[in-house]
Amino acid sequence: MTRGFQKAFKAMMISSSILVGSIAVFIFAYVMIKGIGGISWSFLSASPSYLENRIGILPDILNTLYVLLTTLAIVLVIGVASAIYLSEYAESKKLARLVQGASQILSGIPSIIYGLVGMLFFCQILGFRTSLLAGSMTLVIMCLPTIMKTTQESLEAVREGYRESSFALGAGKWRTVRSVVLPCAADGIVSGCILCIGRILGESAALLFTAGLAHSVNGYLEGMSSSGATLTVALYVYAKEQGEFQAAFPIATILLVLALAVNLSASAVGKRLSRGRS
Amino acid sequence: MKAVLLSFALAAVASVALITVFLVSSGLPAIGKIGLLEFIIGKRWASTAKDPGFGILPFILSSLYAATCSILIGSPIGLLCALYLSKAASKRTRAVISTLVDLLSGIPSVVFGLVGMMVLVPGIKQLFNLSDGSSLLSAIIVLSIMVLPTIVKVSTTALDAVPREYEDSSLALGASQVQTWLGVSIPAARNGIAASLVLGAGRAIGEAMAVMMVSGNAANMPSLFQSVRFLTTAIASEMSYSSGLQRQALFSIALVLYVFIMIMNMALSWLVKRSAS
Amino acid sequence: MKRTAIVIAIIALAACMAFANGQRETRSISTDGSTSMEKVIGALGEAYTQLHSEVGFTYNPTGSGSGIASVKEGRCDIGLSSRALRDSEKAEGLVETPLAYDGIAIIVHPSNSVENLSMQQIAAIYTGEITSWKAVGGPDLPIVLIGREAGSGTRDGFESITGTTDQCLYRQELTSTGDVIASVSQNENAIGYASLASIKSSVKALKVDGIAPSEESVKDGTYAVQRPFMLITKATAKLSQTAQAFFDWALSSQAAGIISSSGVVSAGL
Numbered sequence: 080m081t082r083g084f085q086k087a088f089k090a091m092m093i094s095s096s097i098l099v100g101s102i103a104v105f106i107f108a109y110v111m112i113k114g115i116g117g118i119s120w121s122f123l124s125a126s127p128s129y130l131e132n133r134i135g136i137l138p139d140i141l142n143t144l145y146v147l148l149t150t151l152a153i154v155l156v157i158g159v160a161s162a163i164y165l166s167e168y169a170e171s172k173k174l175a176r177l178v179q180g181a182s183q184i185l186s187g188i189p190s191i192i193y194g195l196v197g198m199l200f201f202c203q204i205l206g207f208r209t210s211l212l213a214g215s216m217t218l219v220i221m222c223l224p225t226i227m228k229t230t231q232e233s234l235e236a237v238r239e240g241y242r243e244s245s246f247a248l249g250a251g252k253w254r255t256v257r258s259v260v261l262p263c264a265a266d267g268i269v270s271g272c273i274l275c276i277g278r279i280l281g282e283s284a285a286l287l288f289t290a291g292l293a294h295s296v297n298g299y300l301e302g303m304s305s306s307g308a309t310l311t312v313a314l315y316v317y318a319k320e321q322g323e324f325q326a327a328f329p330i331a332t333i334l335l336v337l338a339l340a341v342n343l344s345a346s347a348v349g350k351r352l353s354r355g356r357s
Numbered sequence: 358m359k360a361v362l363l364s365f366a367l368a369a370v371a372s373v374a375l376i377t378v379f380l381v382s383s384g385l386p387a388i389g390k391i392g393l394l395e396f397i398i399g400k401r402w403a404s405t406a407k408d409p410g411f412g413i414l415p416f417i418l419s420s421l422y423a424a425t426c427s428i429l430i431g432s433p434i435g436l437l438c439a440l441y442l443s444k445a446a447s448k449r450t451r452a453v454i455s456t457l458v459d460l461l462s463g464i465p466s467v468v469f470g471l472v473g474m475m476v477l478v479p480g481i482k483q484l485f486n487l488s489d490g491s492s493l494l495s496a497i498i499v500l501s502i503m504v505l506p507t508i509v510k511v512s513t514t515a516l517d518a519v520p521r522e523y524e525d526s527s528l529a530l531g532a533s534q535v536q537t538w539l540g541v542s543i544p545a546a547r548n549g550i551a552a553s554l555v556l557g558a559g560r561a562i563g564e565a566m567a568v569m570m571v572s573g574n575a576a577n578m579p580s581l582f583q584s585v586r587f588l589t590t591a592i593a594s595e596m597s598y599s600s601g602l603q604r605q606a607l608f609s610i611a612l613v614l615y616v617f618i619m620i621m622n623m624a625l626s627w628l629v630k631r632s633a634s
Numbered sequence: 635m636k637r638t639a640i641v642i643a644i645i646a647l648a649a650c651m652a653f654a655n656g657q658r659e660t661r662s663i664s665t666d667g668s669t670s671m672e673k674v675i676g677a678l679g680e681a682y683t684q685l686h687s688e689v690g691f692t693y694n695p696t697g698s699g700s701g702i703a704s705v706k707e708g709r710c711d712i713g714l715s716s717r718a719l720r721d722s723e724k725a726e727g728l729v730e731t732p733l734a735y736d737g738i739a740i741i742v743h744p745s746n747s748v749e750n751l752s753m754q755q756i757a758a759i760y761t762g763e764i765t766s767w768k769a770v771g772g773p774d775l776p777i778v779l780i781g782r783e784a785g786s787g788t789r790d791g792f793e794s795i796t797g798t799t800d801q802c803l804y805r806q807e808l809t810s811t812g813d814v815i816a817s818v819s820q821n822e823n824a825i826g827y828a829s830l831a832s833i834k835s836s837v838k839a840l841k842v843d844g845i846a847p848s849e850e851s852v853k854d855g856t857y858a859v860q861r862p863f864m865l866i867t868k869a870t871a872k873l874s875q876t877a878q879a880f881f882d883w884a885l886s887s888q889a890a891g892i893i894s895s896s897g898v899v900s901a902g903l
Contacts, residue, residue, distance in 0.1 A: 085535040095437035096454050103457040129676035160365035168359050181370040187622045189563025191589050196376050208709050220372045253358045281465030284565045293692035306692050315467045322816025331468045338463040405784035406800045488776040488823045573806040598699025598785030
């Protein structure tokens with residue numbers, strides 16, 4: 080291995096890293112430069128109008144919020160409960176492995192298959208029709224593995240001593256989990272939530288068939304039961320189906336800013352976690 | 358309480374069972390009617406023609422071609438980057454580039470598609486003097502960029518986990534840094550690195566939105582500069598209006614995709630088990 | 635304690651769902667289908683909700699074939715199609731009502747010097763017999779064929795009128811009228827077909843057999859490449875009161891002005 084080869088190799092390592100970094104920077108810069116001009120209060124607070132020839136993304140923002148809240152509410156209940164069972168109550172190793180295996184399979188399935196099954200099961204068989212609710216339920220199944228994994232890790236990281244002291248004081252198992260273990264694991268659960276939020280914000284294929292593409296401004300209940308586009312789906316429709324780049328680039332900018340925010344909060348919570356543990 | 362929690366825990370298992378049952382029960386009938394061989398090896402897909410054809414070989418080959426090429430392009434770049442971050446970068450450089458990699462992984466796929474549509478497709482058209490830039494090549498480049506964060510993050514973790522003693526012994530024996538990295542670190546981390554490639558390939562084969570915006574969507578046999586359709590985009594583009602045998606055939610395509618993903622998943626767990634032991 | 639909280643949450647969610655379901659049936663109209671009809675239906679929906687503010691109106695731009703499938707499966711109230719129903723679809727219990735007539739414009743990039751094509755030339759181009767713009771009097775560039783997906787009403791209309799059904803060799807099969815317009819506007823070699831009502835100044839509409847596409851030439855039939863915009867409903871199931879009211883209003887003379895200002899010819903006139 081010659082000196083020259085080693086130098087070249089190190090240079091390739093550095094240039095690969097620079098390449099990866101610059102791709103990220105380029106995408107951010109390109110989208111933001113093209114999109115930031117289109118963002119104004121009227122853009123954010125209006126809905127699109129054919130009669131007045133106006134574009135606005137208020138309905139998409141509202142739909143995204145509704146889907147986010149609903150999905151998180153449901154997936155947290157199911158996911159945290161599953162993780163609690165797996166880490167605190169499970170006796171048979173086989174069952175635990177079965178559940179974990181299922182969770183791993185779920186995390187590898189492409190989102191378009193989720194969209195397909197969601198359309199069949201939630202929209203047609205359960206009768207939800209094309210609605211935000213069907214979209215939310217589909218997203219719940221998609222985010223389940225993430226919540227289960229992060230919650231289980233943080234539950235297992237809680238020191239055994241805490242549990243033992245609680246038992247010694249006479250508390251029952253469920254009481255211990257509820258009042259001692261869960262609060263300690265809260266940071267990990269929050270970081271799982273943030274990961275989920277990132278995933279929900281970026282999801283489009285699964286929502287395309289289950290939640291549809293409409294742009295009407297609705298209150299929460301009416302919104303959940305009717306079809307609506309979230310920000311990513313709206314971006315797809317504006318860019319690909321309507322060629323309306325005046326709306327597409329600002330939406331992309333907003334999505335990137337949100338992705339940035341999710342990323343920063345995830346690392347902030349991660350830092351708190353590691354400080355707390357050490 | 359335990360029973361309540363158990364029932365929630367079974368939700369994950371129930372979901373997998375649901376998805377599998379649905380795909381198999383919706384996908385098998387069409388395969389039966391069309392004939393397994395004709396379906397998988399048939400080259401002509403014309404689902405709405407008067408004389409319909411349901412051969413999905415073009416889709417299978419396009420998806421495999423795209424996933425393989427994007428991994429071939431993404432892995433050297435991703436691995437070199439991971440090696441740099443894990444072994445050679447200063448703390449600050451590592452923090453900066455790691456953040457950029459995390460940001461890249463958080464970008465929604467439609468944004469990749471948008472940038473691909475507006476920058477990559479016209480660029481490829483000009484660069485190769487094509488009549489139209491929407492092609493397999495555009496899809497491969499977009500997919501390579503999308504799998505990079507996965508490869509970098511998982512490989513970095515695997516490389517970090519190599520015990521320092523291995524590397525120190527190698528250096529003590531007189532090997533250079535590069536020799537150590539190539540001869541000790543990478544082989545020691547090979548299961549984790551392989552896992553990152555499988556994860557990346559899974560993502561590449563399952564991607565629908567981004568490639569739909571850059572690849573033209575015509576049901577041809579794959580060719581680098583031609584418009585192509587993948588397993589995923591075949592489902593996405595015809596699902597909403599399909600009926601009858603056409604719809605059942607689309608479910609069969611989803612079943613084929615699911616089988617591919619299952620195979621990759623099994624490869625992944627086998628690799629993870631090996632690296633843990 | 636937690637258990638009761640969970641049970642209460644589940645009951646509350648179920649109640650919300652039931653409530654939402656009930657709301658939807660009486661106060662909203664859901665339409666689904668043709669992307670070419672976007673401007674017309676969007677304008678009609680908006681005007682209607684301005685007149686009746688308690689009603690919600692949604693439109694899903696998914697394509698004619700998808701709209702027909704959607705109304706058949708009960709996923710929406712009114713399906714939108716930019717082609718007439720086939721006999722097999724009518725046999726499944728679907729009913730069509732013409733709302734308007736729209737021309738299909740043959741579009742090229744504004745820099746393309748070609749101004750006029752005959753019907754035979756269009757057919758020859760799309761079936762691959764003519765592959766260079768030079769053969770029809772344009773620049774020496776290859777022709778890139780852009781069209782719609784198989785379930786599109788626009789594609790159905792285009793292919794049946796030009797006589798090229800199942801024979802077109804598309805380079806790109808896109809899923810909406812807007813996408814065809816956007817793709818043609820970005821590629822100087824491209825030719826495509828799209829709803830006349832949706833055409834923007836980013837593309838150039840060609841004359842067919844010497845007739846330029848416009849509302850007048852669609853109305854008097856001289857521009858041959860045209861098709862109807864249809865409202866699709868189920869013969870067996872009655873529309874909800876709200877949806878029926880919208881349906882009748884859209885076909886009345888009050889809505890004719892809105893339909894015309896969207897660039898199509900109202901069926902009532």
